[in-house]
Amino acid sequence: MSVEIRPIEDEDHGAVHRLLTDRWTGPEILLDGQMVDASRLPGYVAIAGPELAGLVTVIKRPGEWEILTLDSLSRWAGTGTLLLDAVVKEAREAGIKRLTVRTSNDNLDAFRFYQRRDFRIERIAPGVIDKERSQKPEIPMRGDYGIPIHDEVLFARTL
Numbered sequence: 319m320s321v322e323i324r325p326i327e328d329e330d331h332g333a334v335h336r337l338l339t340d341r342w343t344g345p346e347i348l349l350d351g352q353m354v355d356a357s358r359l360p361g362y363v364a365i366a367g368p369e370l371a372g373l374v375t376v377i378k379r380p381g382e383w384e385i386l387t388l389d390s391l392s393r394w395a396g397t398g399t400l401l402l403d404a405v406v407k408e409a410r411e412a413g414i415k416r417l418t419v420r421t422s423n424d425n426l427d428a429f430r431f432y433q434r435r436d437f438r439i440e441r442i443a444p445g446v447i448d449k450e451r452s453q454k455p456e457i458p459m460r461g462d463y464g465i466p467i468h469d470e471v472l473f474a475r476t477l
């Protein structure tokens with residue numbers, strides 16, 4: 319089935335909220351100790367038929383944008399790349415020169431995905447997710463491939 323990528327619209331809010339709840343335990347994501355409601359951020363949806371096939375949400379700071387969440391519901395079919403490309407295109411058109419994203423230390427698929435797409439590892443913040451877990455106990459102890467989750471890894475790409 320073909321996938322359409324388009325900016326998030328107000329009418330998507332329910333579906334976006336559900337996707338974030340399924341994938342991130344809720345729309346509230348901890349960033350530098352602050353809760354950020356990803357369901358209220360701009361970004362793009364991937365639509366396949368009547369369903370959401372993916373979502374990317376973006377924090378737009380002057381001079382630098384950060385991907386807060388990127389989810390593909392049909393992995394390995396190009397949806398994640400299409401969503402990332404949409405953000406990169408918009409950022410370039412807005413004159414933004416830097417795009418960042420953070421992942422947890424277990425997220426080896428994201429390590430591959432971002433490094434294959436010109437992101438570099440810029441910073442590892444040991445124990446940050448352990449601290450976040452005290453604020454948000456739903457954060458699991460183990461993540462992908464059974465790896466214990468402790469640390470936050472910042473990736474950055476020059477545009």
Ligand SMILES: CC(C)(COP(=O)(O)OP(=O)(O)OC[C@H]1O[C@@H](n2cnc3c(N)ncnc32)[C@H](O)[C@@H]1OP(=O)(O)O)[C@@H](O)C(=O)NCCC(=O)NCCS
Nearest residue numbers: 387388389390393394395396397398399421427428431434
């Ligand atoms: C990271 C993530 C967004 C990638 O999404 P995805 O839709 O699987 O990404 P893509 O399909 O575009 O690319 C993944 C791979 O599939 C390959 N691929 C693309 N189209 C393909 C096709 N038609 N057939 C087979 N493989 C294909 C790509 O080559 C790519 O491999 P590469 O990294 O070696 O280049 C996804 O794994 C995900 O949702 N992870 C969970 C949430 C998360 O951790 N997000 C990142 C932190 S914010």
